[in-house]
Amino acid sequence: MKQKIMIERSEGACGSGDTAFVARGLDDDVAVCIYDEEHGIGAMVRAALPDERRCALDNAAPYTYAREGVQKAIAEMEKLGADISDMHAFLIGGALGKLCRKNGWDVGKRTLERAKKELIKRGIHISGQYTGGSRRRSVEFDLNTGGLHLVLL
Secondary structure (H helix, E strand, O other), X not given: OOEEEEOOOOOEEEEEOOEEEEEEEEOOOEEEEEEEOOOOEEEEEXXXXXXXXXXXXXXXXXXXXXXXXXHHHHHHHHHOOOOHHHEEEEEEEOOOOHHHHHHOOOHHHHHHHHHHXXXXXXXXXXXXXXXXXXXXXXXEEEOOOOOEEEEEO
């Protein structure tokens, strides 16, 4: 039976086998799903902000920032035997949330761009993205297949 692991804002996880990572209600946060199909290893990062250097928070969780979260996920995947040359990624979320619409901020877009920049820098192909707009999303990432199940809310 498949184990489903909930990934909340500013969290991340890495694993393999009969596991699925689930992120519900993505708004302006971004889920970065990285998969090594050759080794069957995957990770999900649910980043809330783009970059620690630009928006540092005291006591922030390790996956709060897109840049640092992607770096940590790749390192954790490599510890499990993944090869960065076999990795590809999907990006989900980054919608223009209610607070952002009201105040003219677009944190989701900035977080998305920082995640993309870090993946490209590391040579990881972005296989798809379901991002932007104003609708929230939920995603389930199956580590057996690398498949995604996406629901618009």
